Amino acid sequence: MGHALQSGTGIGERAEGGTLPEATGIELIQPVRPIVLGFSQLGSESEWRMANTNSVKEAAKEAGIELLFENAEQSQEKQFEAIRSFIKRKVDVIAIAPVVHSGWDEILTEVKQAGIPLIISDRSVDVGDTSLYVTHIGADLYEEGRKAGKYLVDKMRDAAETVQIVELRGTEGSSPSIQRGQGFRDIVLKQPGYKMMASVDADFTFERGKEAMGTLLEQYGSEMDVLFAQNDDMALGAIEAIEEYGLRPGVDIVIISVDGTRRAFMMLGEGKINCIVECNPLLGPNMMQAVQELVAGRTLPKRIVPQESVYTEQMAKKETPFRKY
Template sequence: MLAGALLAWAGGAQAASLTVGFSQIGSESGWRAAETTVTKDEAKKRGITVKIADAQQKQENQIKAIRSFVAQGVDGILLAPVVATGWDSVLKEARDAKIPVILLDRDIDPAGKDLYLTAVTSDSVEEGRVAGTWLTKTVGDKPCNVVELQGTVGASVATNRKKGFDAAIAPHANIKLVRSQTGDFTRAKGKEVMESFIKAEGGRAICAVYAHNDDMMVGAIQAMKEAGLKPGKEILTVSIDAVPDIFKAMAAGEANATVELTPDMAGPAFDALKAYKEKGTVPPKWIQTESKLYTAADDPMKVYNSKKNLGY
Protein backbone atom coordinates (compact mmCIF):
# COMPACT_ATOMS: atom_id res chain seq x y z
CA MET A 1 0.00 0.00 0.00
CA LEU A 2 2.90 2.31 0.85
CA ALA A 3 4.58 1.58 -2.48
CA GLY A 4 1.33 2.34 -4.27
CA ALA A 5 0.95 5.64 -2.44
CA LEU A 6 4.52 6.60 -3.26
CA LEU A 7 4.15 5.76 -6.93
CA ALA A 8 0.95 7.79 -7.06
CA TRP A 9 3.00 10.84 -6.13
CA ALA A 10 5.51 10.35 -8.94
CA GLY A 11 5.49 11.84 -12.42
CA GLY A 12 4.18 15.22 -13.49
CA ALA A 13 6.20 18.41 -13.40
CA GLN A 14 9.83 18.48 -14.43
CA ALA A 15 12.43 20.03 -12.12
CA ALA A 16 12.71 23.27 -14.08
CA SER A 17 9.04 24.01 -13.54
CA LEU A 18 8.63 22.75 -9.99
CA THR A 19 6.74 24.86 -7.49
CA VAL A 20 7.38 23.83 -3.88
CA GLY A 21 5.68 25.08 -0.73
CA PHE A 22 7.79 25.34 2.42
CA SER A 23 6.09 25.48 5.81
CA GLN A 24 8.85 26.97 7.94
CA ILE A 25 8.55 26.93 11.73
CA GLY A 26 9.42 30.59 12.10
CA SER A 27 12.52 32.58 12.97
CA GLU A 28 13.12 31.51 16.55
CA SER A 29 16.86 31.19 15.99
CA GLY A 30 19.72 32.32 13.79
CA TRP A 31 19.99 28.81 12.44
CA ARG A 32 16.36 28.87 11.36
CA ALA A 33 16.90 32.13 9.49
CA ALA A 34 19.91 30.63 7.73
CA GLU A 35 17.89 27.57 6.75
CA THR A 36 15.32 29.83 5.09
CA THR A 37 18.01 31.79 3.23
CA VAL A 38 19.80 28.65 2.07
CA THR A 39 16.49 27.13 0.96
CA LYS A 40 15.85 30.13 -1.29
CA ASP A 41 19.39 29.91 -2.69
CA GLU A 42 19.17 26.16 -3.36
CA ALA A 43 15.78 26.60 -5.06
CA LYS A 44 17.18 29.35 -7.29
CA LYS A 45 20.12 27.15 -8.32
CA ARG A 46 17.68 24.51 -9.54
CA GLY A 47 15.12 26.80 -11.18
CA ILE A 48 12.53 25.87 -8.57
CA THR A 49 9.87 28.30 -7.36
CA VAL A 50 9.61 28.09 -3.58
CA LYS A 51 6.74 29.57 -1.58
CA ILE A 52 7.63 30.06 2.09
CA ALA A 53 5.03 30.31 4.87
CA ASP A 54 6.31 31.45 8.29
CA ALA A 55 4.35 29.64 11.01
CA GLN A 56 5.57 31.80 13.91
CA GLN A 57 6.22 28.67 15.99
CA LYS A 58 2.56 27.54 15.82
CA GLN A 59 1.46 24.16 14.52
CA GLU A 60 -1.98 25.46 13.57
CA ASN A 61 -0.31 27.92 11.20
CA GLN A 62 1.67 25.10 9.62
CA ILE A 63 -1.46 23.05 9.09
CA LYS A 64 -3.15 26.04 7.43
CA ALA A 65 -0.11 26.56 5.21
CA ILE A 66 -0.05 22.93 4.09
CA ARG A 67 -3.75 23.08 3.24
CA SER A 68 -3.11 26.26 1.28
CA PHE A 69 -0.27 24.60 -0.64
CA VAL A 70 -2.53 21.64 -1.41
CA ALA A 71 -5.24 23.99 -2.68
CA GLN A 72 -2.66 25.71 -4.90
CA GLY A 73 -1.64 22.39 -6.39
CA VAL A 74 2.10 22.70 -5.69
CA ASP A 75 4.46 19.96 -6.87
CA GLY A 76 5.85 19.23 -3.43
CA ILE A 77 5.79 20.44 0.16
CA LEU A 78 8.71 20.92 2.54
CA LEU A 79 7.74 20.79 6.21
CA ALA A 80 9.90 21.70 9.21
CA PRO A 81 7.50 20.41 11.88
CA VAL A 82 7.28 22.49 15.05
CA VAL A 83 6.21 19.42 17.05
CA ALA A 84 6.28 15.67 16.37
CA THR A 85 2.60 14.79 16.63
CA GLY A 86 -0.73 15.92 15.19
CA TRP A 87 0.09 15.75 11.46
CA ASP A 88 -1.86 12.70 10.27
CA SER A 89 -4.98 14.46 9.00
CA VAL A 90 -3.32 17.23 6.99
CA LEU A 91 -0.63 14.95 5.56
CA LYS A 92 -3.32 12.53 4.41
CA GLU A 93 -4.88 15.44 2.55
CA ALA A 94 -1.56 16.09 0.81
CA ARG A 95 -1.18 12.39 -0.03
CA ASP A 96 -4.71 12.23 -1.42
CA ALA A 97 -3.82 15.20 -3.63
CA LYS A 98 -0.71 13.27 -4.80
CA ILE A 99 1.63 15.96 -3.43
CA PRO A 100 4.77 14.50 -1.83
CA VAL A 101 5.85 15.93 1.52
CA ILE A 102 9.49 16.07 2.61
CA LEU A 103 10.40 16.76 6.22
CA LEU A 104 13.30 19.10 6.97
CA ASP A 105 15.52 18.97 10.08
CA ARG A 106 12.86 17.36 12.29
CA ASP A 107 10.93 14.11 12.27
CA ILE A 108 7.31 13.36 13.16
CA ASP A 109 5.61 10.62 15.14
CA PRO A 110 6.47 7.19 13.74
CA ALA A 111 2.80 6.54 12.98
CA GLY A 112 3.06 9.13 10.20
CA LYS A 113 5.98 7.64 8.31
CA ASP A 114 3.80 6.49 5.41
CA LEU A 115 2.56 10.07 4.98
CA TYR A 116 5.82 11.66 3.80
CA LEU A 117 8.33 10.86 1.09
CA THR A 118 11.56 11.31 3.04
CA ALA A 119 13.05 13.24 5.95
CA VAL A 120 16.25 15.25 5.54
CA THR A 121 17.64 15.60 9.05
CA SER A 122 20.70 15.23 11.17
CA ASP A 123 20.82 12.48 13.77
CA SER A 124 19.74 14.68 16.68
CA VAL A 125 20.35 11.89 19.20
CA GLU A 126 23.92 11.77 17.91
CA GLU A 127 24.21 15.57 18.26
CA GLY A 128 23.34 15.29 21.94
CA ARG A 129 25.72 12.37 22.34
CA VAL A 130 28.59 14.31 20.75
CA ALA A 131 27.90 17.25 23.08
CA GLY A 132 27.77 14.99 26.13
CA THR A 133 30.90 13.07 25.14
CA TRP A 134 32.83 16.34 24.75
CA LEU A 135 31.76 17.33 28.27
CA THR A 136 32.75 14.00 29.84
CA LYS A 137 36.19 14.14 28.23
CA THR A 138 36.69 17.77 29.21
CA VAL A 139 35.58 17.34 32.82
CA GLY A 140 37.32 14.02 33.45
CA ASP A 141 36.80 12.84 37.03
CA LYS A 142 36.00 16.30 38.41
CA PRO A 143 32.55 16.67 40.05
CA CYS A 144 30.34 18.65 37.67
CA ASN A 145 26.81 19.98 38.13
CA VAL A 146 25.19 20.63 34.75
CA VAL A 147 22.17 22.76 33.86
CA GLU A 148 20.30 22.16 30.61
CA LEU A 149 18.39 24.54 28.35
CA GLN A 150 15.94 22.39 26.44
CA GLY A 151 14.33 23.20 23.11
CA THR A 152 10.60 23.51 22.48
CA VAL A 153 8.57 20.96 24.45
CA GLY A 154 7.24 18.27 22.11
CA ALA A 155 9.74 18.92 19.31
CA SER A 156 11.48 15.73 18.21
CA VAL A 157 14.83 17.50 18.01
CA ALA A 158 14.59 18.62 21.64
CA THR A 159 13.60 15.14 22.82
CA ASN A 160 16.45 13.54 20.88
CA ARG A 161 19.15 16.05 21.81
CA LYS A 162 18.31 15.43 25.44
CA LYS A 163 18.27 11.67 24.96
CA GLY A 164 21.72 11.61 23.38
CA PHE A 165 23.27 13.90 25.99
CA ASP A 166 21.76 11.96 28.89
CA ALA A 167 23.10 8.69 27.47
CA ALA A 168 26.60 10.14 27.11
CA ILE A 169 26.87 11.39 30.69
CA ALA A 170 24.99 8.50 32.33
CA PRO A 171 28.09 6.31 32.93
CA HIS A 172 29.85 9.19 34.69
CA ALA A 173 28.63 9.47 38.29
CA ASN A 174 30.63 12.67 38.80
CA ILE A 175 28.48 14.52 36.26
CA LYS A 176 25.00 15.40 37.51
CA LEU A 177 22.19 17.14 35.63
CA VAL A 178 20.74 19.34 38.35
CA ARG A 179 18.38 21.62 36.41
CA SER A 180 16.59 21.23 33.06
CA GLN A 181 14.02 23.60 31.59
CA THR A 182 12.82 24.68 28.16
CA GLY A 183 14.18 27.86 26.66
CA ASP A 184 12.05 27.48 23.51
CA PHE A 185 15.15 27.73 21.28
CA THR A 186 15.26 31.55 21.72
CA ARG A 187 17.95 33.87 23.08
CA ALA A 188 15.55 35.82 25.26
CA LYS A 189 14.13 32.70 26.90
CA GLY A 190 17.57 31.14 27.22
CA LYS A 191 18.76 34.20 29.13
CA GLU A 192 15.67 34.20 31.34
CA VAL A 193 15.98 30.51 32.22
CA MET A 194 19.71 30.77 32.85
CA GLU A 195 19.05 33.65 35.26
CA SER A 196 16.65 31.38 37.16
CA PHE A 197 19.25 28.57 37.24
CA ILE A 198 21.89 30.92 38.66
CA LYS A 199 19.47 32.16 41.31
CA ALA A 200 18.41 28.63 42.27
CA GLU A 201 21.83 26.94 42.25
CA GLY A 202 24.25 29.76 42.91
CA GLY A 203 26.35 30.58 39.87
CA ARG A 204 29.61 29.08 41.03
CA ALA A 205 27.94 25.78 41.90
CA ILE A 206 27.27 25.29 38.18
CA CYS A 207 30.08 23.53 36.33
CA ALA A 208 28.59 23.48 32.82
CA VAL A 209 25.65 24.53 30.67
CA TYR A 210 24.25 22.34 27.90
CA ALA A 211 21.87 24.09 25.49
CA HIS A 212 19.86 22.42 22.74
CA ASN A 213 20.79 25.31 20.45
CA ASP A 214 23.34 28.10 20.24
CA ASP A 215 20.82 30.92 20.46
CA MET A 216 19.74 29.83 23.92
CA MET A 217 23.42 29.58 24.84
CA VAL A 218 24.11 33.12 23.63
CA GLY A 219 21.32 34.29 25.95
CA ALA A 220 22.71 32.15 28.77
CA ILE A 221 26.19 33.62 28.27
CA GLN A 222 24.72 37.10 28.68
CA ALA A 223 22.99 36.02 31.89
CA MET A 224 26.23 34.59 33.26
CA LYS A 225 28.18 37.75 32.46
CA GLU A 226 25.55 39.96 34.08
CA ALA A 227 25.79 37.78 37.19
CA GLY A 228 29.55 38.40 37.38
CA LEU A 229 30.46 34.91 36.14
CA LYS A 230 32.93 33.96 33.43
CA PRO A 231 31.29 31.70 30.82
CA GLY A 232 33.76 29.51 28.97
CA LYS A 233 36.13 29.64 31.94
CA GLU A 234 34.30 29.30 35.26
CA ILE A 235 31.33 27.61 33.58
CA LEU A 236 31.80 25.35 30.56
CA THR A 237 29.40 25.68 27.64
CA VAL A 238 28.36 23.19 24.98
CA SER A 239 25.49 23.70 22.56
CA ILE A 240 24.24 22.72 19.12
CA ASP A 241 23.79 24.37 15.68
CA ALA A 242 27.15 26.14 15.06
CA VAL A 243 25.66 29.56 14.26
CA PRO A 244 28.10 32.45 13.66
CA ASP A 245 27.54 34.18 16.99
CA ILE A 246 28.67 31.15 18.98
CA PHE A 247 32.01 31.32 17.15
CA LYS A 248 32.36 34.98 18.11
CA ALA A 249 31.74 33.90 21.71
CA MET A 250 34.39 31.17 21.34
CA ALA A 251 36.89 33.68 19.97
CA ALA A 252 36.19 35.86 23.03
CA GLY A 253 36.74 32.89 25.34
CA GLU A 254 33.09 32.87 26.43
CA ALA A 255 32.00 29.58 24.82
CA ASN A 256 33.70 26.20 24.54
CA ALA A 257 32.02 23.86 22.07
CA THR A 258 29.20 23.52 19.55
CA VAL A 259 27.91 20.71 17.33
CA GLU A 260 27.09 21.78 13.79
CA LEU A 261 23.64 21.40 12.29
CA THR A 262 23.93 22.28 8.60
CA PRO A 263 21.31 24.79 7.38
CA ASP A 264 21.29 23.12 3.95
CA MET A 265 18.48 20.63 4.35
CA ALA A 266 16.65 21.88 1.26
CA GLY A 267 19.39 21.04 -1.27
CA PRO A 268 19.16 17.27 -0.67
CA ALA A 269 15.35 17.60 -0.42
CA PHE A 270 15.07 19.34 -3.81
CA ASP A 271 17.35 16.73 -5.40
CA ALA A 272 15.25 13.91 -3.99
CA LEU A 273 12.06 15.57 -5.22
CA LYS A 274 13.54 16.14 -8.68
CA ALA A 275 14.58 12.48 -9.02
CA TYR A 276 11.18 11.37 -7.79
CA LYS A 277 9.27 13.61 -10.18
CA GLU A 278 11.44 12.90 -13.22
CA LYS A 279 12.23 9.21 -12.77
CA GLY A 280 9.93 7.94 -10.05
CA THR A 281 12.99 7.23 -7.90
CA VAL A 282 11.86 6.70 -4.31
CA PRO A 283 14.48 8.09 -1.90
CA PRO A 284 15.48 6.42 1.37
CA LYS A 285 13.13 7.27 4.21
CA TRP A 286 15.92 9.17 5.95
CA ILE A 287 18.58 11.33 4.30
CA GLN A 288 21.10 12.01 7.07
CA THR A 289 23.29 15.11 7.26
CA GLU A 290 26.63 15.31 9.06
CA SER A 291 27.09 16.48 12.66
CA LYS A 292 30.50 18.01 13.46
CA LEU A 293 31.99 19.17 16.75
CA TYR A 294 33.73 22.57 16.84
CA THR A 295 35.81 23.91 19.74
CA ALA A 296 38.01 26.93 20.31
CA ALA A 297 40.86 24.96 18.70
CA ASP A 298 39.12 25.21 15.30
CA ASP A 299 39.95 28.88 14.57
CA PRO A 300 36.51 30.21 15.50
CA MET A 301 36.85 33.54 13.67
CA LYS A 302 37.68 31.73 10.44
CA VAL A 303 34.53 29.63 10.83
CA TYR A 304 32.56 32.75 11.73
CA ASN A 305 33.65 34.51 8.54
CA SER A 306 32.67 31.47 6.45
CA LYS A 307 29.15 31.49 7.93
CA LYS A 308 28.32 35.15 8.54
CA ASN A 309 26.73 35.76 5.10
CA LEU A 310 24.45 32.70 5.13
CA GLY A 311 21.53 34.57 6.66
CA TYR A 312 22.00 33.71 10.32
Protein backbone atom coordinates in the same frame (compact mmCIF):
# COMPACT_ATOMS: atom_id res chain seq x y z
CA MET B 1 -1.06 22.72 -11.57
CA GLY B 2 -0.86 18.92 -11.67
CA HIS B 3 0.73 16.70 -9.07
CA ALA B 4 4.35 15.73 -9.56
CA LEU B 5 3.71 12.01 -9.80
CA GLN B 6 0.84 12.18 -12.28
CA SER B 7 1.35 11.70 -15.98
CA GLY B 8 0.73 14.43 -18.49
CA THR B 9 1.65 17.26 -16.16
CA GLY B 10 4.28 18.83 -18.36
CA ILE B 11 7.05 17.90 -15.92
CA GLY B 12 10.13 16.69 -17.78
CA GLU B 13 11.62 13.22 -17.39
CA ARG B 14 14.91 12.74 -15.61
CA ALA B 15 18.19 11.89 -17.26
CA GLU B 16 20.90 9.93 -15.47
CA GLY B 17 22.55 11.82 -12.62
CA GLY B 18 23.93 11.79 -9.10
CA THR B 19 22.42 10.37 -5.94
CA LEU B 20 21.52 11.90 -2.61
CA PRO B 21 22.77 13.10 -0.16
CA GLU B 22 25.22 15.09 -2.31
CA ALA B 23 23.26 17.98 -3.83
CA THR B 24 25.53 18.37 -6.84
CA GLY B 25 26.01 16.88 -10.27
CA ILE B 26 22.41 16.05 -11.16
CA GLU B 27 21.39 16.34 -14.78
CA LEU B 28 17.72 16.96 -15.39
CA ILE B 29 15.78 17.74 -18.55
CA GLN B 30 14.18 21.11 -17.88
CA PRO B 31 10.42 20.82 -17.29
CA VAL B 32 7.93 22.55 -19.57
CA ARG B 33 6.74 24.55 -16.55
CA PRO B 34 8.45 25.15 -13.20
CA ILE B 35 8.10 22.57 -10.48
CA VAL B 36 6.00 24.05 -7.66
CA LEU B 37 7.10 23.36 -4.07
CA GLY B 38 5.03 24.36 -1.06
CA PHE B 39 7.22 24.78 2.03
CA SER B 40 5.88 25.32 5.55
CA GLN B 41 8.70 26.73 7.69
CA LEU B 42 8.06 26.48 11.41
CA GLY B 43 9.18 30.02 12.27
CA SER B 44 12.08 32.47 12.52
CA GLU B 45 13.02 31.93 16.15
CA SER B 46 16.80 31.78 15.75
CA GLU B 47 19.76 32.66 13.53
CA TRP B 48 19.89 29.00 12.57
CA ARG B 49 16.29 29.06 11.38
CA MET B 50 16.81 32.21 9.31
CA ALA B 51 19.88 30.64 7.68
CA ASN B 52 17.80 27.55 6.94
CA THR B 53 15.07 29.66 5.33
CA ASN B 54 17.57 31.58 3.21
CA SER B 55 19.17 28.33 2.08
CA VAL B 56 15.82 26.97 0.90
CA LYS B 57 14.88 30.18 -0.92
CA GLU B 58 18.27 30.52 -2.62
CA ALA B 59 18.38 26.86 -3.66
CA ALA B 60 14.85 27.03 -5.09
CA LYS B 61 15.76 30.09 -7.15
CA GLU B 62 18.95 28.46 -8.41
CA ALA B 63 17.08 25.26 -9.34
CA GLY B 64 14.29 27.14 -11.12
CA ILE B 65 11.69 25.77 -8.71
CA GLU B 66 8.67 27.93 -7.86
CA LEU B 67 8.60 28.16 -4.06
CA LEU B 68 5.41 28.85 -2.12
CA PHE B 69 6.78 29.78 1.31
CA GLU B 70 4.75 30.02 4.52
CA ASN B 71 6.12 30.99 7.96
CA ALA B 72 4.10 29.29 10.71
CA GLU B 73 5.47 31.51 13.49
CA GLN B 74 5.87 28.56 15.89
CA SER B 75 2.25 27.39 15.41
CA GLN B 76 1.34 23.85 14.39
CA GLU B 77 -2.15 25.06 13.51
CA LYS B 78 -0.68 27.56 11.04
CA GLN B 79 1.32 24.73 9.52
CA PHE B 80 -1.91 22.76 9.05
CA GLU B 81 -3.45 25.78 7.31
CA ALA B 82 -0.43 26.16 5.03
CA ILE B 83 -0.42 22.48 4.11
CA ARG B 84 -4.12 22.54 3.26
CA SER B 85 -3.56 25.62 1.10
CA PHE B 86 -0.78 23.77 -0.75
CA ILE B 87 -3.12 20.83 -1.34
CA LYS B 88 -5.79 23.19 -2.68
CA ARG B 89 -3.27 24.77 -5.05
CA LYS B 90 -2.20 21.32 -6.26
CA VAL B 91 1.52 21.88 -5.80
CA ASP B 92 3.92 19.22 -7.06
CA VAL B 93 5.70 18.60 -3.74
CA ILE B 94 5.14 19.70 -0.14
CA ALA B 95 7.93 20.12 2.42
CA ILE B 96 7.55 20.94 6.10
CA ALA B 97 9.88 21.80 8.96
CA PRO B 98 7.59 20.62 11.79
CA VAL B 99 7.30 22.85 14.86
CA VAL B 100 6.58 19.90 17.18
CA HIS B 101 7.16 16.15 17.04
CA SER B 102 3.62 14.77 17.33
CA GLY B 103 0.10 15.43 16.03
CA TRP B 104 0.80 15.03 12.31
CA ASP B 105 -1.01 11.81 11.33
CA GLU B 106 -4.28 13.38 10.17
CA ILE B 107 -2.84 16.24 8.11
CA LEU B 108 -0.17 14.07 6.48
CA THR B 109 -2.85 11.55 5.59
CA GLU B 110 -4.66 14.36 3.77
CA VAL B 111 -1.46 15.08 1.82
CA LYS B 112 -1.05 11.42 0.88
CA GLN B 113 -4.69 11.14 -0.20
CA ALA B 114 -4.16 14.17 -2.44
CA GLY B 115 -1.34 12.30 -4.17
CA ILE B 116 1.32 14.89 -3.30
CA PRO B 117 4.73 13.63 -2.13
CA LEU B 118 5.87 15.09 1.19
CA ILE B 119 9.38 15.87 2.45
CA ILE B 120 10.19 16.36 6.14
CA SER B 121 12.94 18.96 6.65
CA ASP B 122 15.11 19.47 9.73
CA ARG B 123 12.98 18.21 12.64
CA SER B 124 11.31 14.81 12.62
CA VAL B 125 7.69 13.77 13.08
CA ASP B 126 6.19 10.95 15.12
CA VAL B 127 3.59 9.23 12.92
CA GLY B 128 2.13 5.75 12.99
CA ASP B 129 2.62 5.28 9.24
CA THR B 130 6.00 6.39 7.90
CA SER B 131 4.73 6.07 4.32
CA LEU B 132 2.98 9.41 4.94
CA TYR B 133 6.26 11.10 4.01
CA VAL B 134 8.82 10.23 1.36
CA THR B 135 12.05 11.27 3.05
CA HIS B 136 13.41 13.19 6.03
CA ILE B 137 16.28 15.59 5.31
CA GLY B 138 18.06 16.77 8.44
CA ALA B 139 20.51 16.16 11.22
CA ASP B 140 20.62 13.18 13.56
CA LEU B 141 19.39 15.14 16.58
CA TYR B 142 19.87 12.28 19.03
CA GLU B 143 23.47 11.89 17.91
CA GLU B 144 24.03 15.63 18.39
CA GLY B 145 23.11 15.18 22.04
CA ARG B 146 25.43 12.19 22.32
CA LYS B 147 28.29 14.20 20.81
CA ALA B 148 27.73 16.95 23.39
CA GLY B 149 27.75 14.35 26.15
CA LYS B 150 30.92 12.68 24.89
CA TYR B 151 32.71 16.03 24.81
CA LEU B 152 31.70 16.77 28.39
CA VAL B 153 32.73 13.37 29.73
CA ASP B 154 36.13 13.73 28.06
CA LYS B 155 36.65 17.31 29.29
CA MET B 156 35.65 16.54 32.87
CA ARG B 157 37.30 13.13 33.11
CA ASP B 158 39.63 14.32 35.91
CA ALA B 159 36.93 16.09 37.93
CA ALA B 160 37.36 15.39 41.64
CA GLU B 161 33.77 16.23 42.60
CA THR B 162 30.30 15.67 41.17
CA VAL B 163 29.79 17.59 37.93
CA GLN B 164 26.64 19.70 38.30
CA ILE B 165 24.80 20.35 35.01
CA VAL B 166 21.98 22.68 33.96
CA GLU B 167 20.22 22.42 30.62
CA LEU B 168 18.39 24.96 28.49
CA ARG B 169 15.86 23.10 26.36
CA GLY B 170 14.27 24.21 23.11
CA THR B 171 10.60 24.41 22.21
CA GLU B 172 8.55 22.03 24.33
CA GLY B 173 7.54 18.95 22.36
CA SER B 174 9.92 19.64 19.46
CA SER B 175 12.11 16.81 18.17
CA PRO B 176 15.42 18.68 18.76
CA SER B 177 14.49 19.32 22.37
CA ILE B 178 13.45 15.72 22.95
CA GLN B 179 16.22 13.98 21.02
CA ARG B 180 19.18 16.21 21.88
CA GLY B 181 18.25 16.01 25.54
CA GLN B 182 17.90 12.23 25.45
CA GLY B 183 21.17 11.72 23.58
CA PHE B 184 23.02 13.93 26.06
CA ARG B 185 21.56 12.08 29.06
CA ASP B 186 22.26 8.66 27.58
CA ILE B 187 25.97 9.49 27.62
CA VAL B 188 26.43 11.72 30.66
CA LEU B 189 24.04 10.30 33.23
CA LYS B 190 25.33 6.78 32.71
CA GLN B 191 28.69 7.98 34.04
CA PRO B 192 29.37 8.17 37.78
CA GLY B 193 29.77 11.67 39.20
CA TYR B 194 27.36 13.61 36.96
CA LYS B 195 24.13 15.25 38.12
CA MET B 196 21.46 17.16 36.17
CA MET B 197 20.57 19.98 38.57
CA ALA B 198 17.89 21.55 36.38
CA SER B 199 16.45 21.44 32.87
CA VAL B 200 14.28 24.36 31.79
CA ASP B 201 12.46 25.40 28.63
CA ALA B 202 13.92 28.43 26.82
CA ASP B 203 12.21 27.97 23.43
CA PHE B 204 15.40 28.21 21.32
CA THR B 205 15.53 32.02 21.68
CA PHE B 206 18.17 34.45 22.95
CA GLU B 207 15.73 36.28 25.20
CA ARG B 208 14.35 33.16 26.85
CA GLY B 209 17.85 31.75 27.20
CA LYS B 210 19.03 34.84 29.06
CA GLU B 211 15.94 34.93 31.24
CA ALA B 212 16.09 31.23 32.12
CA MET B 213 19.81 31.33 32.87
CA GLY B 214 19.31 34.36 35.10
CA THR B 215 16.73 32.43 37.11
CA LEU B 216 19.03 29.40 37.37
CA LEU B 217 21.90 31.58 38.57
CA GLU B 218 19.71 33.07 41.28
CA GLN B 219 18.83 29.57 42.41
CA TYR B 220 22.16 27.76 42.08
CA GLY B 221 24.83 30.45 41.58
CA SER B 222 28.35 29.10 41.35
CA GLU B 223 27.21 25.58 42.27
CA MET B 224 26.63 24.80 38.60
CA ASP B 225 29.61 23.53 36.63
CA VAL B 226 28.16 23.00 33.15
CA LEU B 227 25.52 24.50 30.87
CA PHE B 228 24.22 22.40 28.01
CA ALA B 229 22.27 24.74 25.72
CA GLN B 230 20.34 22.95 23.00
CA ASN B 231 21.03 25.77 20.53
CA ASP B 232 23.34 28.76 20.06
CA ASP B 233 20.75 31.48 20.59
CA MET B 234 19.96 30.20 24.07
CA ALA B 235 23.68 29.82 24.80
CA LEU B 236 24.37 33.42 23.74
CA GLY B 237 21.57 34.69 25.96
CA ALA B 238 22.91 32.60 28.84
CA ILE B 239 26.40 34.07 28.37
CA GLU B 240 25.02 37.56 28.93
CA ALA B 241 23.24 36.40 32.08
CA ILE B 242 26.38 34.70 33.41
CA GLU B 243 28.50 37.80 32.85
CA GLU B 244 25.90 40.04 34.47
CA TYR B 245 25.90 37.71 37.47
CA GLY B 246 29.67 38.12 37.78
CA LEU B 247 30.86 34.71 36.62
CA ARG B 248 33.04 33.87 33.62
CA PRO B 249 31.31 31.87 30.86
CA GLY B 250 33.53 29.11 29.56
CA VAL B 251 35.70 29.26 32.69
CA ASP B 252 33.52 29.20 35.80
CA ILE B 253 30.78 27.42 33.84
CA VAL B 254 31.60 25.09 30.95
CA ILE B 255 29.25 25.85 28.06
CA ILE B 256 28.28 23.37 25.37
CA SER B 257 25.97 24.46 22.55
CA VAL B 258 24.44 23.07 19.37
CA ASP B 259 24.17 24.70 15.92
CA GLY B 260 27.37 26.45 14.83
CA THR B 261 26.32 30.01 13.98
CA ARG B 262 28.94 32.68 13.33
CA ARG B 263 28.16 34.57 16.55
CA ALA B 264 28.55 31.40 18.58
CA PHE B 265 31.87 30.70 16.86
CA MET B 266 33.05 34.15 17.89
CA MET B 267 32.22 33.25 21.50
CA LEU B 268 34.01 29.93 21.00
CA GLY B 269 37.09 31.84 19.87
CA GLU B 270 36.91 34.05 22.96
CA GLY B 271 36.67 31.02 25.23
CA LYS B 272 33.13 31.87 26.37
CA ILE B 273 31.77 28.71 24.74
CA ASN B 274 33.81 25.54 25.13
CA CYS B 275 32.22 23.28 22.51
CA ILE B 276 29.78 23.59 19.62
CA VAL B 277 28.10 20.55 18.11
CA GLU B 278 27.30 21.50 14.53
CA CYS B 279 23.77 21.30 13.12
CA ASN B 280 23.90 22.32 9.47
CA PRO B 281 21.00 24.61 8.43
CA LEU B 282 21.99 24.73 4.76
CA LEU B 283 19.51 22.08 3.69
CA GLY B 284 18.16 23.92 0.65
CA PRO B 285 20.29 22.22 -2.02
CA ASN B 286 19.45 18.76 -0.65
CA MET B 287 15.76 19.67 -0.56
CA MET B 288 15.71 20.91 -4.16
CA GLN B 289 17.55 17.86 -5.40
CA ALA B 290 15.06 15.65 -3.57
CA VAL B 291 12.18 17.58 -5.17
CA GLN B 292 13.67 17.11 -8.62
CA GLU B 293 14.29 13.42 -7.96
CA LEU B 294 10.68 12.94 -6.86
CA VAL B 295 9.27 14.72 -9.90
CA ALA B 296 11.48 12.52 -12.08
CA GLY B 297 9.98 9.42 -10.47
CA ARG B 298 13.06 8.32 -8.59
CA THR B 299 13.06 6.56 -5.23
CA LEU B 300 14.69 8.50 -2.38
CA PRO B 301 16.39 7.17 0.74
CA LYS B 302 14.10 7.46 3.75
CA ARG B 303 16.75 9.42 5.65
CA ILE B 304 19.20 12.05 4.34
CA VAL B 305 21.69 13.30 6.94
CA PRO B 306 24.14 16.15 6.18
CA GLN B 307 27.78 16.07 7.23
CA GLU B 308 28.35 17.74 10.62
CA SER B 309 31.26 18.19 13.04
CA VAL B 310 32.12 19.01 16.65
CA TYR B 311 34.18 22.16 17.30
CA THR B 312 36.25 23.12 20.33
CA GLU B 313 37.94 26.37 21.36
CA GLN B 314 41.18 25.41 19.63
CA MET B 315 39.40 25.09 16.28
CA ALA B 316 37.42 28.34 16.39
CA LYS B 317 39.90 30.81 14.89
CA LYS B 318 40.49 28.64 11.82
CA GLU B 319 36.82 27.82 11.26
CA THR B 320 35.02 31.13 11.98
CA PRO B 321 35.84 32.89 8.65
CA PHE B 322 34.24 30.00 6.75
CA ARG B 323 30.89 30.04 8.55
CA LYS B 324 28.11 30.86 6.09
CA TYR B 325 25.53 31.68 8.75
